[in-house]
Amino acid sequence: MASTTTNKKTIVDFLWEWAENNGEWSKLLISKIVQTENDLINTDRQLVFDYFLQSIKLHSGLTPLKTIKPSYTPTNKKIELETLSNIQGVNRLAKNQSIQFSENLTVIFGENGTGKTGYGRILKTLGYSYDSHNNILSDIYSGSQPQSADIKFKTNSNSQVFNWNGSNKNTDLENISVFNNNCVQITLSDRQLIVTPIGFHLFNLVTSELNKLQDLFNIKISNYPTLLPWVDSLNKDTIQKKYISSLSKTSSDLTLTQISTFSNLRENELKDSENELKDLNKTLLQKEIENINSSILELSTIKKSINEAKTLLNKENWEILINFNEQIKVLESKTKKGIKEIAESNGIDFYETQQFQTFLKSAEEYIKIIDKPDYPTEQDNCVYCLQPLQSTAKELLDNYRNLLNDKTEANLEVIKEKKLLLINQIKKIDTSLNFHQSTYGLNCDNEAIQPNEITEYNKILDKLKTTFTKEKVDKESTFNFDYDKYLKIFNEKKENINETLKIKKELLLNLGQKETQLKSKINELKDRKFISKKTTEIKQVISNHKVLSILNSNINKFNTNSISRKTSEARDELVQSNFGVLFKDELKSFRKSHLKIDLSFGTNRGNSKISHKINSYSLTDILSEGEQKAIALSEFLTELQLDNIKAPVIFDDPVNSLDHNIIDDVAKRLIKLSKERQVVIFTHSVLLFNSFLHFSKQSSFKSLKYKFYNTKNNFKETGFVTEAEEEINKVKSYTGKINTILNNTPKGKSETDLAEDGYGYLRSAIELFVEIDIFQGTVKRYQKNIALTSFLKVDGIKLNQHKEKLNEIFERCCGYIKGHSNPEQIHNDPTLIELKSDFDNFIAIRSSFLN
Numbered sequence: 001m002a003s004t005t006t007n008k009k010t011i012v013d014f015l016w017e018w019a020e021n022n023g024e025w026s027k028l029l030i031s032k033i034v035q036t037e038n039d040l041i042n043t044d045r046q047l048v049f050d051y052f053l054q055s056i057k058l059h060s061g062l063t064p065l066k067t068i069k070p071s072y073t074p075t076n077k078k079i080e081l082e083t084l085s086n087i088q089g090v091n092r093l094a095k096n097q098s099i100q101f102s103e104n105l106t107v108i109f110g111e112n113g114t115g116k117t118g119y120g121r122i123l124k125t126l127g128y129s130y131d132s133h134n135n136i137l138s139d140i141y142s143g144s145q146p147q148s149a150d151i152k153f154k155t156n157s158n159s160q161v162f163n164w165n166g167s168n169k170n171t172d173l174e175n176i177s178v179f180n181n182n183c184v185q186i187t188l189s190d191r192q193l194i195v196t197p198i199g200f201h202l203f204n205l206v207t208s209e210l211n212k213l214q215d216l217f218n219i220k221i222s223n224y225p226t227l228l229p230w231v232d233s234l235n236k237d238t239i240q241k242k243y244i245s246s247l248s249k250t251s252s253d254l255t256l257t258q259i260s261t262f263s264n265l266r267e268n269e270l271k272d273s274e275n276e277l278k279d280l281n282k283t284l285l286q287k288e289i290e291n292i293n294s295s296i297l298e299l300s301t302i303k304k305s306i307n308e309a310k311t312l313l314n315k316e317n318w319e320i321l322i323n324f325n326e327q328i329k330v331l332e333s334k335t336k337k338g339i340k341e342i343a344e345s346n347g348i349d350f351y352e353t354q355q356f357q358t359f360l361k362s363a364e365e366y367i368k369i370i371d372k373p374d375y376p377t378e379q380d381n382c383v384y385c386l387q388p389l390q391s392t393a394k395e396l397l398d399n400y401r402n403l404l405n406d407k408t409e410a411n412l413e414v415i416k417e418k419k420l421l422l423i424n425q426i427k428k429i430d431t432s433l434n435f436h437q438s439t440y441g442l443n444c445d446n447e448a449i450q451p452n453e454i455t456e457y458n459k460i461l462d463k464l465k466t467t468f469t470k471e472k473v474d475k476e477s478t479f480n481f482d483y484d485k486y487l488k489i490f491n492e493k494k495e496n497i498n499e500t501l502k503i504k505k506e507l508l509l510n511l512g513q514k515e516t517q518l519k520s521k522i523n524e525l526k527d528r529k530f531i532s533k534k535t536t537e538i539k540q541v542i543s544n545h546k547v548l549s550i551l552n553s554n555i556n557k558f559n560t561n562s563i564s565r566k567t568s569e570a571r572d573e574l575v576q577s578n579f580g581v582l583f584k585d586e587l588k589s590f591r592k593s594h595l596k597i598d599l600s601f602g603t604n605r606g607n608s609k610i611s612h613k614i615n616s617y618s619l620t621d622i623l624s625e626g627e628q629k630a631i632a633l634s635e636f637l638t639e640l641q642l643d644n645i646k647a648p649v650i651f652d653d654p655v656n657s658l659d660h661n662i663i664d665d666v667a668k669r670l671i672k673l674s675k676e677r678q679v680v681i682f683t684h685s686v687l688l689f690n691s692f693l694h695f696s697k698q699s700s701f702k703s704l705k706y707k708f709y710n711t712k713n714n715f716k717e718t719g720f721v722t723e724a725e726e727e728i729n730k731v732k733s734y735t736g737k738i739n740t741i742l743n744n745t746p747k748g749k750s751e752t753d754l755a756e757d758g759y760g761y762l763r764s765a766i767e768l769f770v771e772i773d774i775f776q777g778t779v780k781r782y783q784k785n786i787a788l789t790s791f792l793k794v795d796g797i798k799l800n801q802h803k804e805k806l807n808e809i810f811e812r813c814c815g816y817i818k819g820h821s822n823p824e825q826i827h828n829d830p831t832l833i834e835l836k837s838d839f840d841n842f843i844a845i846r847s848s849f850l851n
Contacts, residue, residue, distance in 0.1 A: 011199040012072045014570040015206065025051040027067040030211075033205045034070040042208055048209075049146075049216045056554050058547060072199060078646040079172050080678050082152040082159065084119060089145035089166070091118040093719035101648075102707035104674035105696070107681045108721070109689040115719025119711075120652045121684045122164065127176025127650070132531065171635045175647035179636050181629075181656055203567045207560045214558040214806040221551055224544035228537065233530075235322055235523035240531050244538065249546040253539065262532040263523075270525040277518045285508050292501045295439040299494040302433050303487060306457070309429045310483040313464060317422060319478035321468060324419040326475060331412040370697030423469050431462035439493065444681075457486045566627070579610075582641050586634035589669045590662055593629065610635075625657035631668070637673065648678040655688045671701050689724075714740075730770065731846070734765035738839055742832065755830035756816055761814035762839060766806065769842075773849045774799060795849065802845045807836045822833055 012034055019026040029048045033038055040048070053059035085098035093115050099108065110116035118136075119644040125134040135342065147166030155172045162170045211461070226247065234241040234650060240259050243251070281503040367375050376389055433454055440449040464481055467473060531538065556783060580599060587593045598613045614622060618633060633654065640649065651670065655663050670679050689708070696706045708724040741758045771777065776793040 004417070007805060011202050011570060012070060014566050015202060016069045018206075018566045020402065021562070022557065023050075023052070023055050024065040025055055027069075029063055029209060031070045032065050033202060033209065034072050036203070039205065039206070040212075042422075045212060045216070046211065049220075049398075050215070051214055052557065053220070056550055057261065058550060071500060072202075074789060076644060077172075077175075078154075078677075079175055079648065080154045081123075081648050081680070082154060082174075084122065084149060084151055086150040087119075087122070087186050087719075087741055089147035090122060090136055090139075090149070090219065092139045092717055094714065094717040095120045095723050097719055099269070103678065103703045104442060104704040104706065105313060105671055105679050105681070105692065106707040106709070107683065107689060107692050108709045108711060109683055109686075111684055113718065114711040114713050116682045116684070116711045117652060118719055119179075120650060120680075122151075122179040123176055123648075123650050123680070124180070125653075126162075126164065126173040127178055127647075128174065129178040129180070131178075131180055131182035132662055133182070138269070149251055165492070172647075174474045175645050177636075177647065178650040178652065179633070179654060180652035181652050200567070200570070203563060203570070206563050210558045210560050210563065214447065217551070217555070217558055221548065224547050224551075226541050226544050226548065227539060228534075230530075230534070234527050237520075237522050238497065238527045240504070240524070240527035244531070245608055247538070247541055247545060249542070249549045251542045252543070253542070256531075256538060260532045260535055262529045266525060266528065270522065270529070273522050273525065277515065277522065278835065282508070282511055282515060285504060285511060289501065289504045289508065292497055292504065295437040295497055296494060296501070298435060298437045299439065301452070301488055302435075303490050303494070305433055305524055306483055306487055306490070306720060310460060310487075312425050313429055313461065313468060313481070317426070317478040318468070318473060318477075321422060321473045322475050322477070324415055325424070325471070325473065327411060327415050327417070331408050331415070359842065360820060388547050401751050426468045429461070429465055430533060431458050431465055433458055435466070441496070453486055455491050474794075524558075548644055551708060574626065577640060579642065582638040583634055586629070586637050586669075590630040590631045590634060590665050594633070595623070597625065597631065626662070629654075629657050637669070640677070646677040648680060649673065650680045652682045653684060655683070655685050664691050664695075667695055671695055671704065674704060678711065693724075702705075712737075731765050731768045734761040734768070738765070738835070742836055742839070751832055752829040755835045756840070758832070758835040759813045759816040762835070762842060763810060763817060766810050766813065766842065767850075769846055770806075785833060798849055800812060801843075804847055806839065812838060 013033070015030045018025070019030045025048055028051055029040075032048070049067060050059050051062055054062050082539055083100050083102040087093050099106070099119060108116050108119065120136075121136050124131075124134060134145065139146065147164075149164045151162045151164060151170075151173065153162065153173065154160075162173060228244060228247075231241070231244050234244060243255060270684070302807070359724055372380070374701065377538050380389060381387055384725050390529065433452065435448045435450055436446055440451045442780070444447055452463060459483060464479070467477070553769070569594055572628060583597075585591060585598065587595065587597075596614060600613075613619070619628060642657060654670070655666055658666065661686070671692070673679050681688070681692070692706075693708060695701050696704070709721050710724040711718070712720045712722065714720050738758050738761050741754050741761075774794065777786070777789040778791045
């Protein structure tokens with residue numbers, strides 16, 4: 001919306017002061033914005049940007065600017081609504097309805113749900129408001145329908161028609177301002193001024209253009225990329241990677257040449273280095289070292305086995321075994337000889353058998369068990385058969401016992417046990433030693449080769465072991481085996497392998513260093529070869545860095561902070577004091593000047609903001625709803641005066657929460673406002689409607705033009721508009737509704753529902769009849785005074801004549817109306833026949849008072 005208020009110091013003065021601090025391009029920007037009072041077209045915006053680039057030497061060829069300060073004459077425009085018609089798809093508004101607007105004041109009255117707000121929503125979606133919610137629904141019971149309406153209006157007396165389709169806009173109608181109940185809370189919060197005062201829209205336009213120029217600036221920056229997508233493919237720590245990773249406007253072309261030159265000589269050097277690296281097989285060398293360690297471990301194990309055998313199967317133990325055998329032989333011969341002599345002398349057979357010897361031992365054990373250590377004595381019988389012993393038997397038993405208890409047998413057992421222990425130890429000697437590692441190489445089957453020495457060792461030692469363990473060792477045999485021979489052979493082998501291991505380890509250590517050197521050299525040569533093909537691209541990035549350095553040093557040129565500060569200066573000088581004076585006058589008109597409200601202003605991205613407090617407290621926290629609405633109305637009316645465009649103002653229920661005292665004040669103030677610009681009121685307040693109707697007939701306001709409408713429902717549809725020639729809440733308005741019910745039979749409603757509606761209207765008609773016709777308006781529900789002069793017109797005789805019948809009809813109305821039934825009475829559904837009978841009686845009673 002263009003702004004048109006005049007000032008002593010023009011807005012251009014402040015804008016030009018800003019431009020003089022920002023270069024010729026900013027003067028060109030201000031000149032074009034003042035000239036068009038609109039967003040710049042793309043070509044003009046690009047031209048401003050090109051002049052900016054030329055000022056920082058990133059563009060050339062433009063003619064030098066010599067821009068002079070533009071002059072600014074605010075637009076003087078008057079917009080008037082003429083008709084709103086052909087409405088479709090808006091809530092449940094009826095078709096073929098039309099509202100003709102008065103040049104000054106138009107008032108549309110309607111009860112809740114009669115469609116008046118639907119008309120207001122159409123005008124609200126065309127204009128602007130504190131309340132930005134503009135969602136208009138179709139009839140939700142009939143499904144979505146296309147929305148449309150025709151708005152006929154005049155701009156500076158030139159008539160035109162705008163065909164609204166539910167979403168389109170008209171630049172003139174966008175100046176319509178709307179105030180509704182939702183505006184109160186928004187108004188009293190910290191907010192932007194809804195009306196842009198005194199050409200302050202130019203600041204908004206400059207701010208908007210600076211943001212768009214910033215977008216061009218960002219696009220310009222994006223045209224100079226500095227990232228090379230292949231940089232990560234370079235090898236770590238090469239001079240090429242370090243150079244590319246640190247490119248800047250100061251990067252040297254000479255350095256680039258030095259690190260990117262790649263000749264045939266360097267190509268050959270790269271190939272030679274790669275071949276040399278292939279020959280350094282670290283993995284193979286590590287595997288060899290692992291195998292050598294395994295061979296050393298296995299040699300140590302074999303030597304350990306040989307040493308263990310040396311300590312067991314040797315000449316000393318061989319001779320010990322021979323000695324054991326000799327001792328056993330002597331002891332066994334001695335034991336057998338004693339038994340033989342006794343047995344032969346007594347004629348005993350099989351004395352040399354093992355069974356006989358076992359028998360003797362068992363008998364001796366039995367004698368010990370029965371505890372007869374002196375057995376046999378002179379008196380003893382045989383312990384086996386208990387028969388008396390003869391002298392010869394007794395002598396034989398003595399000889400047996402002496403022989404068995406001799407230590408020779410015990411010694412024999414000890415020697416045999418020692419011999420057995422020695423043999424068992426010799427049995428454990430391993431005579432199947434083998435090499436599992438490739439210590440002596442591998443055969444064609446990839447198996448470890450067994451040296452002759454190990455085979456010979458196993459064969460000779462196994463033979464000696466067998467001789468030893470099979471008890472074939474006698475005093476004629478000798479032990480002759482050279483363990484040291486084999487130990488020496490395998491020890492020498494181990495020492496040789498250790499030397500090889502040492503060499504391999506040293507080679508591996510040097511291999512790592514050599515490998516690192518070769519890899520580093522190869523990486524550098526590869527990166528050199530790679531960027532030798534990228535020098536043009538790299539040079540372009542260096543050039544981009546130089547341009548970006550210039551751009552980044554001017555990155556704040558389009559920052560809106562400076563224009564916001566200039567907006568604040570202009571607001572402080574041109575708006576703030578004027579706003580305060582006007583606001584105080586508006587508070588006086590609503591008798592709220594006793595509220596000491598502190599106004600403060602600020603700027604947000606070029607837009608003026610306002611906040612309000614009372615002793616640092618928010619108004620919504622301490623004031624009543626009525627006081628809040630009065631202040632919100634005052635601010636709204638104040639802002640309207642800051643704009644010279646005279647566009648219609650829409651008020652939707654402006655007196656909710658206001659007491660009857662201030663309603664008249666609001667009515668008078670809005671009538672005064674209609675002298676300056678068209679005012680449209682939507683209200684369900686009978687007091688406000690009657691107040692407008694009352695003041696419209698007074699001499700001070702009688703010269704203005706008015707339109708009064710009443711909206712009604714007709715069953716499912718709302719928004720039926722009729723002109724209201726008298727005060728709302730007359731008997732005629734309700735008798736008309738009852739006649740509609742009785743004379744038409746609409747579809748979709750039951751007889752009971754229709755009759756209940758009719759009785760509701762009849763009840764209201766009776767109340768108004770008593771107020772207006774019987775008591776002659778002496779006391780009115782919607783008026784403040786009591787008209788005692790009218791009291792003399794009351795006809796008491798007629799009142800006494802009809803009051804009982806009238807009260808009977810009234811009570812029946814109350815009984816049939818939903819929500820008014822007496823719970824102690826039996827409820828019967830009303831019928832249209834009953835309604836017609838009671839309605840006719842009411843008309844007859846009323847007629848007697850009207851004659």
